[in-house]
Amino acid sequence: MSIWDEMFNFAHDISDYDFVERNLSDSVIANLKINTIVITDLNGKILFSKAIDLKNKVEIPVNSELLTYLTKITQNRETKEETIDDHFNGFICISEQPILISAQRIFTGEKTGKSPGIVFFTRNVDNLLINDLEKLTQSNILFMGNIPSNAHPNSFGYLQSESNNETVNGYFPLTDIFNRQGYYIKVSLPRNIIKQGQLQITAFIELVFLISVFFIMINILLFNRIFVVPFNKTISFLVGLSRDKGLENRLPIERNDEFGKIAVTLNNLLDHLNKSQEALVYAGQYDSLTGLYNRSYFENELKQLAKRNIQSLTILCCDVDGLKLVNDTLGHSVGDIMLIETGRVLKETFGNLGLVARTGGDEFTIILTDIDESRVTDLSHELKKSLENRQSTVSGLQIKLSIGWKFIKSNEISEEVINIAIKEADDAMYRQKLSSSQSNRNALVQAMMKMLEVRDYLTEGHSNRLQEYATHLGLARDLDENKITDLWLLGKFHDIGKVGIPDSILLKPGPLTPEERKEMNRHAEIGHRIAQSIPELLPIADLILKHHEWWNGNGYPLGLKGEEIPIEDRILAIVDAYDAMTSDRPYRKAMTKDAAILELTLNSGVQFDPKLVTDFITILKSELA
Known part of the structure; x- marks a missing residue:
């Protein structure tokens, strides 16, 4: 008799203690790393339930709130319809505790007879699971209900924020089994890993592997004979995927059952990983606010400059005047608009001639190669005129920049000279900032007074x-x-x-x-x-x-x-x-x-x-x- 036949009979007669001892003992459930197994009839009535403390591997009381949710899930899925293929996975959050759920309608091994109910397997997303995930992915992972205010959407379908210059946080939206939104998985990765463009792919693949193994393993209990071959194929595919670190292959979809669904899900995740790779590479190279190159990319480019055959090099340093005052008075949202507008003007002025990067909170740096010194002077004047004459204003405030630059001839270019040039350009910028700071602050205050009169x-x-x-x-x-x-x-x-x-x-x-x-x-x-x-x-x-x-x-x-x-x-x-x-x-x-x-x-x-x-x-x- 197959495990399905035994499960089918047990659902009709839950007094079969031999079945429980053979298939649902404490050790079996603990070894499968499952917290709870629950069997309900099609009306949501609890026929059998058992919970295990995975740390101590002993039976504990079943969470009553979880039982209420499982009953609700049963009733909401219109389970009275005799649908043969009624297996589903998902998660719910109970008292701020995320719980993974896998469920299957109970039939005989030949999928005959009227189904007596549904079997549920659950796994708490607790410290044990999180620690396993973090070890495999080499990153910090957190399930959360709220995201920080500075998280913002990008073009790759998830939210991101930067906690510091070393770390990028990604927030991936989740929908629970009741189609409720507002849950997120937070993944924190070091920026240097992101820049390498491959290590994070291994991390995500292994994350997918671990979660997939959970849902696969609990089905092994139910499908030990029927699913051995596809299980081995799936494991082989995932191991090969993790070893080769390639995203081109896809798991063949050979059957319309649980493993077929896993194949579809995994292939969709691989498609998503392709997009995620582009997003992570983008985050490692570009400033999320302005879209310009970031400091990390800028510094990498500097290291390559001395190796290139260039005739001249110019470093320009720019600083937005009065940004702190704007942030403190009008708010950081207005300050951000000033930075975005400044980046746009810089890109239009220098974008086709060199590299424009945001290298600090209110600082921008431009690298120009093979441009005459006189042309650099003209470009500097053009930038100031562009800010003065065009509608480069934010909330009625005129954007003003302090600019300093250093020109280097071809026979002088070396890594040491480049570093000195950056310092000299930065010093020149700050000298200009100091000389004009008073008039710029006065102009800013007068502009604020004018704004107040208008508003x-x-x-x-x-x-x-x-x-x-x-x-x-x-x-x-x-x-x-x-x-x-x-x-x-x-x-x-x-x-x-x-x-x-x-x-x-x-x-x-x-x-x-x-x-x-x-x-x-x-x-x-x-x-x-x-x-x-x-x-x-x-x-x-x-x-x-x-x-x-x-x-x-x-x-x-x-x-x-x-x-x-x-x-x-x-x-x-x-x-x-x-x-x-x-x-x-x-x-x-x-x-x-x-x-x-x-x-x-x-x-x-x-x-x-x-x-x-x-x-x-x-x-x-x-x-x-």
Whole structure:
């Protein structure tokens, strides 16, 4: 009697303990590296279940939640239909534990008779399995439900990210047995392995081999006679594939059963590996953000330059000015757009003449060969004009580059000279950056102010009125000239941090939600960072940070109170509130002066310094009336 016949009979009479002892003992299941075996009828009722602790090779209680899922799987597959070929593999995730599942409808050895149910085999994707996979693939592997925010899709059908200069992470999407998405296999490979282009193929093949062996081995239990020949063929093919490291061969599809499905799946995986190889080679050579060559490829090219027969060599180093300020204020997404646009312009200017690479966060390097020195000068000027005259702007900000370069004649080219040339080009670039940094930062801040005026029409004339009110109140309090100057600057730049606030919040025609208010409140800290990077605004950086503190300590971001708050900020708080109340808003009309004065009085000692409120009301009723 075949194993199928015995299984068929056991499903009808689960009291056959001899069958369990022969085929489903602890040692048999443990040797097959299976965690659980479950038999259900076609309605999902559990007929038999057994679970093994693979580490200690002893029986343990079966996971009740797993049994519930297997019942659901049985009921969802419309198993009452007498489909002979009803074998399926997949996975589910229970309490964040991925579990591999292989299942088969039970028939006799001749596939006759009405099926009494389905047999399930499961394997936990636990540390034991992960460790085996990592040893075989020589890479770090992780099943995960969420991927990091910096993972991005590429043209090869999966997501990738770079954790550092040495490692590339790939995230391969999975769909569980209920067709639910949101699961991923993370594979981390060293960049030097990726560049070699072959070692990773062996790793993936061996990964496929191990998972395939799991599903094959559990079927051996059920098909020991019928499947010996195709099993050996499959193993031979996989071993040969791993040994030869070639992707051209395919496993013949000779039968329409489990091994036929394995052959189809394996051949599909090999097709995918061809694409993956291209993706991994691409990741080893190109920058994922800009599409330019990366630093690794650039350094490899440098090593070959001294061996080539070239007449001249030029190294150009470029650095995007103000990128850190943009990242800190407008966010890294805007900074990334600046880098992408910079890469596009560099490629258009130099792409047909040499090699353009992104060699650092905001740094780009170009290699030009066999080009006259005068032509290099012209190209450098063309690049700057291209950035100035074309629409090379991001969020209203003009992209500016600092550029340095070094020209080498043919009789001077050697590996040592090339390394010195790179340093000299880099030094020249930084000298230019230092000489123009102040004007570039000022231009960037002015551009941000212009952006704020365009985005937030409420600021139109607002800063001018604040400067006037604040100056009057400062003089009334006998502030010295330096503090009056700081007040004047604060009136103009106190809200510069709003450039980092989304339009959906900044321009919302109505009250903000608590979450939106929290985001809006960040503009004081953003403005503080901007001011710290500009020497002219550095004296008021602390004032920008504290200009929303309240007299009673309920303000933000530091919760200062009373005279802990700088007097410049206490003055600005009053005049800013008064101007806001007496100006039209999208969701209300302006208050009258008397109503605004009443509101200031009501909030005296709460939001505002009481003495300054009294002084300001006096000014309003006299000098500015």
